[in-house]
Amino acid sequence: xxxxxxxxxxxxxxxxxxxxxxxxxxxxxxxxxxxxxxxxxxxxxxxxxxxxxxxxxxxxxxxxxxxxxxxxxxxxxxxxxxxxxxxxxxxxxxxxxxxxxxxxxxxxxxxxxxxx
Amino acid sequence: xxxxxxxxxxxxxxxxxxxxxxxxxxxxxxxxxxxxxxxxxxxxxxxxxxxxxxxxxxxxxxxxxxxxxxxxxxxxxxxxxxxxxxxxxxxxxxxxxxxxxxxxxxxxxxxxx
Numbered sequence: 001x002x003x004x005x006x007x008x009x010x011x012x013x014x015x016x017x018x019x020x021x022x023x024x025x026x027x028x029x030x031x032x033x034x035x036x037x038x039x040x041x042x043x044x045x046x047x048x049x050x051x052x053x054x055x056x057x058x059x060x061x062x063x064x065x066x067x068x069x070x071x072x073x074x075x076x077x078x079x080x081x082x083x084x085x086x087x088x089x090x091x092x093x094x095x096x097x098x099x100x101x102x103x104x105x106x107x108x109x110x111x112x113x114x115x116x
Numbered sequence: 117x118x119x120x121x122x123x124x125x126x127x128x129x130x131x132x133x134x135x136x137x138x139x140x141x142x143x144x145x146x147x148x149x150x151x152x153x154x155x156x157x158x159x160x161x162x163x164x165x166x167x168x169x170x171x172x173x174x175x176x177x178x179x180x181x182x183x184x185x186x187x188x189x190x191x192x193x194x195x196x197x198x199x200x201x202x203x204x205x206x207x208x209x210x211x212x213x214x215x216x217x218x219x220x221x222x223x224x225x226x227x228x229x
Contacts, residue, residue: 006158032214032215034217034218036218036220041223042222042223043120043206043220043221043222043223044159044206044208044220045220046217046218046219049215049217051214051215052215090158090159092159092218094214094215103161103164103174103175104149104161104164104218105161105175106151106158106159106160106161107158108156108157108158109158109159
């Protein structure tokens, strides 16, 4: 069974400092990995995804993520945090379909607090 | 504008009173799904559909029903709601599967008293 772990419920970072939100995964095949952001009272917005190719993926709002197959990780990063980045971040994995199975598993979310 | 639309956005209902949360997408997506979001549990998949008339259970299907009679619509039905179904619900869609980006609706807050 596939799974996603976000080990930190909350991450605090000072504005202007680099940020990292951690995600590890477990799948039986090749993973498709996603990061989403949720602002208060809103739906989830897509940030970036890894399908194949370059391990460093660049996405929206200056975010990037690094796929590490040996460590089964897909950490979200940004070189310089903004107060407006404060939100809830979700990592998700979609396993390579076998027989058309299309389950998507989300992590429990990490609240990012950027301190002015 | 490409979007996933779900209604109602907010609903308070009583135990046992059947309700339907509608979901519609205008992107001609084949894949649609429903999630519930609960504190500390993240998003959990309720049901998904890979195309018209093709649906399957997710992680937490108990107490829910779905149907996919048209490609654009994927309603979530609570036949006899109970208080433990109080949650924030999201409808989502993607073109097909695999690496396709998943698009979410704005969410429906459901309270069952």
